[in-house]
Amino acid sequence: MTNAVSLPPDLHQWVARHVTGMDTAAVTDASWPRGDSRVWRVSADRGEVFVKLYPCAEKYEREVKGCEHAARALAADEAPRLLASDPQRPAVVLSALPGRVVRGLPLEQAEEQHVHCLAGDLLRRWHEVPEPISDLEHERIMASVTAQTDEAAMILDRLGDQLSPAERDLVRDAARDLPGLAKALPLGYRHGDYSPRNWLWAPAPAPGHHSLIDFEESAPGLMVEDLVWLCGAAWPTRPDLRDAFLAGYGRPLSWTEQRALVLLTARLGVSYLSTGLTKTDTVLIDRGRTVLQHMVGALR
Known part of the structure; x- marks a missing residue:
């Protein structure tokens, strides 16, 4: 799914603190049709990132822990890097990777x-x-x-x-x-x-x-x-x-x-x-x- 959308206002403000160029960024919905989490692809000044919003704290905590595990187990370009995280939302900003x-x-x-x-x-x-x-x-x-x-x-x-x-x-x-x-x-x-x-x-x-x-x-x-x-x-x-x-x-x-x-x-x-x-x-x-x-x- 790649429909052009806008981030929820409070989420946009949080992402803007970590990603430069959000005022002119292109945002598309990249969520799985049957998934519980929401995912957006953000194309800003310095390239693409992904923003992910979770339905519960458990999925957020697993994503963060998984990113930490991947950083130890895999090469730097084999898994997304965790660029920002907020357990209160709960949401993360992840680096983009090459490929489809x-x-x-x-x-x-x-x-x-x-x-x-x-x-x-x-x-x-x-x-x-x-x-x-x-x-x-x-x-x-x-x-x-x-x-x-x-x-x-x-x-x-x-x-x-x-x-x-x-x-x-x-x-x-x-x-x-x-x-x-x-x-x-x-x-x-x-x-x-x-x-x-x-x-x-x-x-x-x-x-x-x-x-x-x-x-x-x-x-x-x-x-x-x-x-x-x-x-x-x-x-x-x-x-x-x-x-x-x-x-x-x-x-x-x-x-x-x-x-x-x-x-x-x-x-x-x-x-x-x-x-x-x-x-x-x-x-x-x-x-x-x-x-x-x-x-x-x-x-x-």
Whole structure:
């Protein structure tokens, strides 16, 4: 979305204290249609910045923490720099990066494989930089897994007759096995929304430049959770992209990671299906059924 707009007056005044030339700056809405946060692209005297306004303090705090983590884990031009922040609004000003959002780009197969390899390499470096995980955070992580398994069990009881026998077995496995698997999985600092909509790609100059945006879902957690979107939406029909990504990541997934990834993705798929049926949303229904079918196939 790139509609010309104006910043809310009080937000404009705050941004003007950090960005010169706001009186003549061009402002466009860069928010995701389904996102909760508001994002504006601001083209001012010294180039572009992004202004982001959050619906709650938690997302703001995660964005700020994610920027700090990125500064330690990635090269300077691989993630936005935090130029200004205000927890009272809550809002931030972020530096712009070269390139365009990867989702929807018409890439040739070899170029797309290259981008996914770079994405794997970037996530490896993101995951390799440790962040302290307190006992409270560890309890939150395990509670999140338990909540996901409880949801899977509840949906299975309610919608089991709308699933195939193989899909029912898969969702039942997710409800039963994920808590135990989670205890054996590596923990780290997750991006939280690692998908092509948050990757930027600039093909020129060669060999091209890949970078990462949007840290409002970042937090300590199961590192394999950063692969759930790819596992459900990209890899089933494009195993070449899986191979490219894991080549960049630097190692194959362990049996435990692969098993947990399939079950986490199946849990997400059945959640899509349940929500879609409740809201009569055919997009979510189709997405949920597709993910479940793919995950059944992944176990063969």
